[in-house]
Amino acid sequence: MESPPQINFGILGCADIARKVSRAIALSPNATLHAVGSRTYEKAAKFARENGFPDTAKIYGSYDAVLDDPQVDAVYVPLPTSLHIKWAVLAAQKKKHLLLEKPVALNVGELDVILEACETSGVQIMDSTMWMHHPRTAKMKDFLLDNSLFGELKSVHSCFTFAANKDFLENDIRVKPDLDALGALGDVGWYCIRSILWAASFDLPKSVLALPGTVFNSSGVILACGAYLQWEDGKTATFHCSFLANLTMDLTVVGTNGTLRLHDFIIPFEEKKGSFSTAVKSGFTELVTGWNPKPSEHTVMTDLPQEALMVSEFSRLVGSIKFDGAKPEKKWPTLSRKTQLVLDAVKASIERGYETVEVTG
């Protein structure tokens, strides 16, 4: 079988998450680990050595050098969020397609600058929200879209927490106001918001109310928060995100006819399979002493892990542009922007003392 056309990736920086994405690029049939750049050559070389880069890969002592490599088609940007606007815009200007870590920007204003640069240069942008690409996600969407099974969406609850250790809470970029100023909201909250929007077919809520009691660190960065979202048609959602509680990853979507539920929506419990539960027209047995029908479990297998499927889909889009003259796929920047809009509204609600904030696109 002929090997598909390859998209050459350059990686900006040696963040922990870049190890996982490097492996995903290596696993992806249409992507190649071509270059890595760090602030020092030594760090980049060490990263390449430890993360399966081929011997022919380029090692650079700066991010600029990666962007100046004419063989680099696309860059993966796992830099702190505050640096996204600089490096994402520069990458776009240098015609590099962009796989951008989440949260994509500090706010939708910065994101719009990035998106405009991408639009101007005709490059693809996609945020690195891996679970969107698991085949389980598509199966779950089939369920939600089947009116006889699920009916009309009424409520969503999403929860993503993990128990950060002392070192994380003191030193991680996600607790530093100059690096990832959105803290837990930008990190774990991003996934909650994305999952809610996904369940709502990316229909934006009309309003967002942050729930009082946000936990901040001494620098004012959010460590835990939650919010309530309302739509014009009456559906509602809540989420809770935190760095301060045991790793929990729940998504529950309730419709008039059905319920969808899973407890590992962002990272499946196992790499090669993902499960979820559905319930349809649930009811009770005679005398209400049990359920009939009960919820049922579904398992979806995948040969490639979700992050490799993400890289592969991104590379397919980049390949269409590069080899077939296609236009960038608008879906992905649109989803990034909607997620950021809601995230901004939650932040605004917190800053305004838990006022209800209208969401306007």
Place this chain on the structure above:
Amino acid sequence: MESPPQINFGILGCADIARKVSRAIALSPNATLHAVGSRTYEKAAKFARENGFPDTAKIYGSYDAVLDDPQVDAVYVPLPTSLHIKWAVLAAQKKKHLLLEKPVALNVGELDVILEACETSGVQIMDSTMWMHHPRTAKMKDFLLDNSLFGELKSVHSCFTFAANKDFLENDIRVKPDLDALGALGDVGWYCIRSILWAASFDLPKSVLALPGTVFNSSGVILACGAYLQWEDGKTATFHCSFLANLTMDLTVVGTNGTLRLHDFIIPFEEKKGSFSTAVKSGFTELVTGWNPKPSEHTVMTDLPQEALMVSEFSRLVGSIKFDGAKPEKKWPTLSRKTQLVLDAVKASIERGYETVEVTG
């Protein structure tokens, strides 16, 4: 084996739920179906015939006649909530111990009148929240109380919804302002609030904020609502309850070290066993491509269904009073009252336009 001393039950009214509780009384080793009263003799006779009452059982054409039967030790009261104050107080005055359907009262003021009558007469009162008596509930509590497994409670989410049909939405007592004026909040919301308080070891929240967007019927009865609870120590909870969405019954309790989760907390999927999931110090595999450890499932078997265990525990307490001169157990009225207090605060928050309401005992 000698049969334990029997507590003679009288049932006030022939509500649907009374069928389940009649069976529970019949199953309970220390309780006897002694009498049933309805507004007509014929209805009561039909109910007794269809629900396993012994031939010797007394059939009465009024509730008063049940209360006047000197052989009745205890009454089960499944009447509409608006009638609780009248019949519960009268029952207590006639020295009948009280198994009272939830919601126990329209508000804590009415409940206090009932509790005072019970106190004055020295009778036991217990609300009919069946899941509290499942052995699974005790097992789950063991987990929550084990600091090395669960740690400190950080957040709870509880959801109880069911899809009421057209007939229910038009005719059920739970949508009638003169009967069960608390609607979904009193019916399904009661369980959500109880489960949150249970998880919080019945530590009352400092404040309650109802979430905007309560759905009312044309008579102003709540069909769907939600709320956010906050404690002094920073823990938080959300719940969602509704008559308008597929039957869903979720409880998720997240601590610093562990997570507890179940999807059938009020009515177990199967009558004789109940499962729940726990996770302790959950983490990810290398490169964050899976979980280690993963949550684990636990199953608790029970010979008697939870409602029979409830009747049995209630009868045991009544027996201690009747045969051994013990005092009524204060735990149960205390839990009823705390649940009602929070329920009242949610209702007040809705009525005040979604203001935060302080909870005061």
